Amino acid sequence: xxxxxHPLHGDVxxxxxxxxxxxxxxxxxxxxxxxxxxxxxxILVALLTxxxxxxxxxxxxxxxxxxITATLDALEAKGLVVRVxxxxxxxxxxxxxxxxxxxxxxxxxxxxxxxxxxxxxxxDPPQRDAFLEALRFYAFEEFADAPEFTRRLRK
Numbered sequence: 237x238x239x240x241x242h243p244l245h246g247d248v249x250x251x252x253x254x255x256x257x258x259x260x261x262x263x264x265x266x267x268x269x270x271x272x273x274x275x276x277x278x279i280l281v282a283l284l285t286x287x288x289x290x291x292x293x294x295x296x297x298x299x300x301x302x303x304i305t306a307t308l309d310a311l312e313a314k315g316l317v318v319r320v321x322x323x324x325x326x327x328x329x330x331x332x333x334x335x336x337x338x339x340x341x342x343x344x345x346x347x348x349x350x351x352x353x354x355x356x357x358x359x360d361p362p363q364r365d366a367f368l369e370a371l372r373f374y375a376f377e378e379f380a381d382a383p384e385f386t387r388r389l390r391k
Contacts, residue, residue, distance in 0.1 A: 282297050
């Protein structure tokens with residue numbers, strides 16, 4: 237680069253992708269110490285907050301139903317989650333954290349919060365606040381109804 241500026245320095249999607257990959261790599265490394273992956277951690281955190289059906293969980297964390305099922309299978313095999321039939325509809329499953337799952341969730345959350353805080357601390361407080369405010373705006377407002385991240389967008 238002769239002028240010292242990257243040719244994609246102004247491409248928002250490319251920049252977001254680089255940041256997403258960087259945060260993801262650091263978070264993945266932190267979660268490996270607990271024995272869960274990023275999707276499993278999302279699910280554990282969601283289940284820590286409120287009881288819900290498998291379908292409600294899928295909608296909340298924005299992970300496709302088929303991927304939720306496979307991820308819950310893995311969490312169940314690790315002894316972190318159990319699925320019980322709903323009392324009102326036995327076809328419906330309600331995943332619940334086991335005591336071991338609750339502990340793993342808390343350890344994973346502490347590990348990822350440390351990683352995220354270290355990365356956010358690279359920014360000045362006003363930059364950090366603006367960055368988080370912008371991310372929340374896009375995630376919870378502008379793109380609240382965006383497809384699940386595990387589905388491919390159709391052309």
